[in-house]
Amino acid sequence: MDEPGALHQRNGPAAGARMHGQFTDADTGRLTHALTLSDSCLTVQNISSSSPPEHLDLRDCLWSRAHRGEDQDAYLCVYLYPYRRRWMAWGPGRQRDERRFRLALRTDDNDEDANLREAERWARAINSVGRAEHAHGVLLSEVRRPRGMMVLVNPQSGQGQAMALYNRHIQRMLTEADIPHTLFITERQNHARDLVRSADLTQWDALVVLSGDGLLFEVVNGLMDRPDWEKAIQTPLGILPGGSGNALAASVHHYTRASPVWGEDLLTSCGFLLCKGLVSKLDLVSIRLASGARLFSFLSLAWGFVADVDIESERFRPIGALRFLLSTLLSLASLRVYQGKLAFLPAESERESSSAGLCGADTRLPDRLLVPLEQPVPQDWTQVEEQEFVLVLAMFQAHLDEDLRAAPDARVDDGLIHLFYVTGGVSRLMMLRLFRAMQSGKHLDLGCAHLVYRRARALRLEPLSTAGVMTVDGERVEYGPLQAQVHRGAARLISA
Numbered sequence: 502m503d504e505p506g507a508l509h510q511r512n513g514p515a516a517g518a519r520m521h522g523q524f525t526d527a528d529t530g531r532l533t534h535a536l537t538l539s540d541s542c543l544t545v546q547n548i549s550s551s552s553p554p555e556h557l558d559l560r561d562c563l564w565s566r567a568h569r570g571e572d573q574d575a576y577l578c579v580y581l582y583p584y585r586r587r588w589m590a591w592g593p594g595r596q597r598d599e600r601r602f603r604l605a606l607r608t609d610d611n612d613e614d615a616n617l618r619e620a621e622r623w624a625r626a627i628n629s630v631g632r633a634e635h636a637h638g639v640l641l642s643e644v645r646r647p648r649g650m651m652v653l654v655n656p657q658s659g660q661g662q663a664m665a666l667y668n669r670h671i672q673r674m675l676t677e678a679d680i681p682h683t684l685f686i687t688e689r690q691n692h693a694r695d696l697v698r699s700a701d702l703t704q705w706d707a708l709v710v711l712s713g714d715g716l717l718f719e720v721v722n723g724l725m726d727r728p729d730w731e732k733a734i735q736t737p738l739g740i741l742p743g744g745s746g747n748a749l750a751a752s753v754h755h756y757t758r759a760s761p762v763w764g765e766d767l768l769t770s771c772g773f774l775l776c777k778g779l780v781s782k783l784d785l786v787s788i789r790l791a792s793g794a795r796l797f798s799f800l801s802l803a804w805g806f807v808a809d810v811d812i813e814s815e816r817f818r819p820i821g822a823l824r825f826l827l828s829t830l831l832s833l834a835s836l837r838v839y840q841g842k843l844a845f846l847p848a849e850s851e852r853e854s855s856s857a858g859l860c861g862a863d864t865r866l867p868d869r870l871l872v873p874l875e876q877p878v879p880q881d882w883t884q885v886e887e888q889e890f891v892l893v894l895a896m897f898q899a900h901l902d903e904d905l906r907a908a909p910d911a912r913v914d915d916g917l918i919h920l921f922y923v924t925g926g927v928s929r930l931m932m933l934r935l936f937r938a939m940q941s942g943k944h945l946d947l948g949c950a951h952l953v954y955r956r957a958r959a960l961r962l963e964p965l966s967t968a969g970v971m972t973v974d975g976e977r978v979e980y981g982p983l984q985a986q987v988h989r990g991a992a993r994l995i996s997a
């Protein structure tokens with residue numbers, strides 16, 4: 502047993518402590534815990550045992566709050582989501598860990614609120630530690646007036662489990678983090694687009710999507726449809742994976758540099774980031790189709806193999822993310838080669854605009870690097886010599902889906918189009934190896950002569966094959982010539 506003096510020293514405030522105090526265990530009511538808050542962690546020492554203190558890393562703290570319990574006592578709650586390895590899981594994922602402490606101050610009979618005030622002081626201090634330095638972006642709490650989040654859920658996304666995911670995880674996380682929110686359940690295609698097009702955005706701190714990437718694509722384009730698009734597109738966006746691809750959610754997790762996670766672990770990770778509310782800039786890519794239609798994309802543009810797999814996998818939707826694997830194997834069996842022309846403006850180009858530019862009547866994010874499709878591309882563009890492609894894939898974020906890290910070096914606002922293409926003549930075996938290596942982002946290391954990677958700021962793609970599939974952010978678009986230009990940091994995303 503410890504000497505009283507040693508005990509005091511062990512439980513007393515360490516050098517650099519911001520706060521120190523004693524609390525009773527919320528369950529047993531015995532005086533047991535000494536808490537010490539430092540600049541990075543909350544140390545919990547069980548006074549009545551000789552066990553070593555526990556250091557809770559406050560980077561894992563979602564939020565802390567004080568409240569009065571049913572017994573009228575004051576409590577301090579700390580909601581933590583540390584990384585832990587789970588049975589049967591591939592790697593560590595964030596796991597919920599709630600700590601409750603009861604205030605043990607003796608109070609004067611006339612001041613019943615003293616304990617609650619003290620608990621509130623602790624909660625504020627813990628939350629301010631969690632809000633420490635952030636190298637990139639700003640905290641949502643710094644840009645928002647506390648109004649709440651619009652949470653859009655597509656109940657049909659993925660395997661139809663988005664509502665269950667909300668009920669099991671997200672509702673509780675947002676409540677614990679003290680973030681008011683309103684749920685909107687989409688009923689049809691373009692419902693989300695219509696909602697944000699006409700929404701009073703002064704009511705919302707952020708627009709959050711619990712779905713696949715398709716619903717966020719609608720939200721982005723709904724914001725850009727508005728007459729006040731310039732202000733509207735600055736509304737912070739949030740992504741929670743509820744679909745089967747979940748490429749943006751996987752990218753956002755990848756940017757934290759944590760080990761990859763899938764499924765509900767990915768949802769918890771994105772839910773945690775959403776509650777922490779660090780807002781970064783997000784690149785948008787303006788895509789102009791031959792019909793004159795204009796789309797705004799945050800994720801990817803695909804033609805050939807990748808687009809075929811995405812669209813053909815729709816019929817296997819009931820099997821979830823495995824639908825992409827099955828569709829990949831089927832598409833490999835009937836590997837197609839497409840004829841077309843590809844040109845791009847290399848990222849190294851110094852040019853800020855072409856002499857003409859594609860501005861016209863549409864004043865939204867002028868595409869100053871593009872010229873009309875009828876004209877040849879400007880001289881400083883690179884015209885790809887090959888005209889036979891198995892795939893062309895332009896990535897604007899790191900992940901193509903939860904499993905495929907197509908552009909591992911991409912960042913949320915790097916202002917780059919990560920352009921990949923695979924030329925005709927590649928073997929099926931090599932394609933299989935490329936996609937397997939893409940799971941860990943190592944496909945370029947295979948040294949495949951048919952795979953080319955370039956960093957670009959704009960591109961033009963002109964299919965010569967009459968039939969085929971093109972997708973933008975996983976959604977099918979009209980097939981034909983198109984061009985695209987990246988607009989660095991044009992939107993905002995709650996990210997790492």
Ligand SMILES: Nc1ncnc2c1ncn2[C@@H]1O[C@H](COP(=O)(O)OP(=O)(O)OP(=O)(O)O)[C@@H](O)[C@H]1O
Nearest residue numbers: 658659687688690691712713715716744745746747
């Ligand atoms: N209630 C609904 N019923 C049918 N379709 C809907 C509904 N709500 C939204 N949609 C449409 O479903 C399409 C696909 O949505 P989303 O991409 O979010 O999910 P997903 O396709 O399951 O995800 P993933 O792209 O990751 O596979 C969107 O184009 C959206 O407009």
